[in-house]
Amino acid sequence: MNIMTHQVTAYLDELYRPLNPFLEKLRKDAEEKHVPIILRDTEQLLINLLRIKHPKRILEIGTAVGYSSICFATICSKSIITTLELSEDSANIARKNIEDAGFSDRIQVVQGDAKESLTFLEEQLDQGQIEPYDFIFIDAAKAQYQAFWDACEPLWSNEALIVSDNVLFKGMTASDDFVLDRRNKTIIRRMREYLKNITNLQKVDTCVLAVGDGVAISLIHE
Secondary structure: OOOOHHHHHHHHHOOOOOHHHHHHHHHHHHOOOOOOOOOHHHHHHHHHHHHHHHOEEEEEOOOOOOHHHHHHHHHOOEEEOOOOOOOHHHHHHHHHHHHOOOOOOEEEEEEEEEHHHHHHHHHHHHOOOOEEEEEEOOOOOOOHHHHHHHHHHHHEEEEEEEEEEOOOHHHHHOOOHOOOOOHHHHHHHHHHHHHHOOOOOOOEEEEOOOOOOOOOEEEEOO
């Protein structure tokens, strides 16, 4: 029986508690302006994964206004975070929010095409300028998730945790019954291919959870 109804979601939202007043206000502002940030139940899942993992270096693909990276820095007081954002306007807004939150020394916003930025990070890693990442959060263009995964592979450490958000895409990944706009056909096909791939890889354990808009959690064991 499917228990994830609107009533259950509303109940879970009532249990949600923001990490601090700054993030509470930032979430309220983002939701009022319809800025895509992590959903409340997704945030709670990520927070507890971070508390278990204690990552030293975090890579995020998809910054938006910097909400999730500020969450990460709040929970992981010693982590260094690199977050990638395509939009120049969003990157500038995120930098301001990160500065106001007091995390400019630990969160670096890299503006530009994510695949190009990931190639640059790989070059830095090869040159010994940075260390591998042990937590990677993929939350950007859904049709590009496989490309992001492939570009991240040289960057992650042994036993890294890779979290992919929005993988169920309002249920459309699971069933064509939810598809109302055929323009999403390519995104849906690519997301299905992505999930099929990462759930069948050797040396990777992946589970897909119906949390938020769908979350895939992949543990690397090389």
